[in-house]
Every structure is written in C-alpha cells, then in structure tokens.
Amino acid sequence: MIPSIVLLILILACIQTPMNNLTRNKKPSQYIITIVAEEKLETLIHGYTIDEKRTVCFVEGIKSDEVFYVCDFSSKFFLKHTKKSEEHVTANPATSANNTPNC
Numbered sequence: 838m839i840p841s842i843v844l845l846i847l848i849l850a851c852i853q854t855p856m857n858n859l860t861r862n863k864k865p866s867q868y869i870i871t872i873v874a875e876e877k878l879e880t881l882i883h884g885y886t887i888d889e890k891r892t893v894c895f896v897e898g899i900k901s902d903e904v905f906y907v908c909d910f911s912s913k914f915f916l917k918h919t920k921k922s923e924e925h926v927t928a929n930p931a932t933s934a935n936n937t938p939n940c
Contacts, residue, residue, distance in 0.1 A: 866902065868918040873906070875913055881906060 881894035884901065894906045907916045 867921045869921055871917045871919070873915045873917045875915060878906070878915060881908070 879896050882897055884893040884895050884905065886892050887907070890909050890911050892908050892910070894908050895901045896904055896906075903920050905918050907918065909915070
C-alpha cells in the first residue's frame, strides 16, 4: 500500500509542476499608449477610480482588457491603452538587429 501512495504522489507532482510553471511564467499584457483629444473620445463607461483625479474608463462593447482609457477630467488629459497583439509582444528587436549583414 505504501509504495502505491508514494507512486501516486510522484505522479501528481510530475503533473502539477509543469502546470505551475505555465501559470507562473505567463508574461503580463503589454499596451500601446496614445494621447487622445477630448473630442475624439468614444462613449465611455466608468470603470473605477485610481485616485482623486484619475479614472479608468472602458468602451461599451469592447473587452476591458483590450482597450481602456485613463482619464484625468480636471486637466483634460486622456490616455488610450490598446493591447498589443501577440506578434508585437513576441518580437525581439535584438535578434532582428543581429541578422543585418555587416558592411
């Protein structure tokens, strides 16, 4: 009975370790940030307040992690955060610079 319990624990550890590594090594999302004029703002939905002046707002019909705005209504300053696509996130500029021929 004891060898079967030890074997079961080893099997579970072998399954759980790769699963933990997948979740732990996940890179955070990266965003493209642009300044937007007040006239070009879309219809925004209030998300939550960061501090006294800044608010996070979302666009109706678009996922909140895809596009969101950080709005400072007192100073009329609006930042649009757009999630980078996977091809932009995985591109490594250092490797592309090394592939250029030397003249």
